[in-house]
Amino acid sequence: MSRHVVCPGSFDPPTLGHLDVIGRAAGLFDAVTVAVLVNPSKDGMFEVPERLALLAETTARWPNVTLDSFRGLLVDYCRDKGISAIVKGLRAVTDFDYELQMAQMNSGLTGIETLFLPTSAEYSYISSSLVKQVARYGGDVSAYLPAEVDRALRAKLAD
Template structure:
C-alpha cells in the first residue's frame, strides 16, 4: 500500500457533483484540478428523476470514466438524493464546484450554505478557466442539435457519442 493511508495520514477526499449530460471540457477542467488537490476525487452523477437526459446515467458514468482514466484518483458513481448523504457515506468533507460567472455564485452559495448547515461539508469554489466560462452541457447539446461544431468543447469520446446520439445511431 502506498499513499497517505500507508503513512498514517488522513486521505483527502472531495466530490465533484453534477448531471454531466454530457461531460464537457469545462467539467473535465474542474475535475482535473480537483484531482491535483485531493488524494481521492469522486465524480457524483446526480440523478434527477424529473429531468429526461440525452444520455442515461450509466452512459454518462461510462463516458466520465473513459475521459478521466489518466488522473488515477477519480471514482465515478451515481447518486439519487442529497449530496451530503453521498458525502457522509464516503467520508467526503469537501465539494468542489466550478463557477463560470457571478450568476452561478448566487445559487451555488445557497447550496453550499445549506450543505454545510445540514452536515458540515464544505464547498470549495474554483473559478472556471476563462476558455470555458460560457460552456454548459445544455448549450453544447443545443448547438450540436442544430449542426454546430462543438468538437472543441468536449473530449473526443464524448463528442463522438453526442454526434451518434443526435443522429439516432445509438
C-alpha cells in the first residue's frame, strides 16, 4: 500500500519552515503532495501560479513530492485524489490548539487522519505572514527563505 500524504497550506511565500516539514514528510512517506489552497477571499502577495512555481524550484530535490492547488475542503480534495492522510507542521502550542480542532473535524467528516510534525527548532518562529510584514518595512528576511523565494519577494516588493 502506497503511503500518500498531503502537506496543505497557502505558502505565500514558501519559507524554510515549510520546506523543513515538506522535506521531512518526503523522507517518511512514499508520496507527498504539496497542495496550495486557493482562497478567493484572501489577497495573497503571490498569485497561486507563482507560489506553485516557487515550490517547484524549492522542492525539486525530492522526487516523491508533487504540487497541486485546490479549492474547498481539504478532505474532499484528499478523497478525490486518494490521499490517506494530512501532514501539518506545528510551530508552537498556539498552532496545536487550532490544528487539533481542524484535525478532529476532518477525521469526523471523512476519517482522514492528520499527522502533526513539529517544525525544527530553528524554524519554529517563522511564518509567511511575519516574513511579508518584515519585508514590507525593508527588513532582511533572506535567512528565512530559500534564495529563489527571497529574490522573488524582493522583486515583488520593488514593483
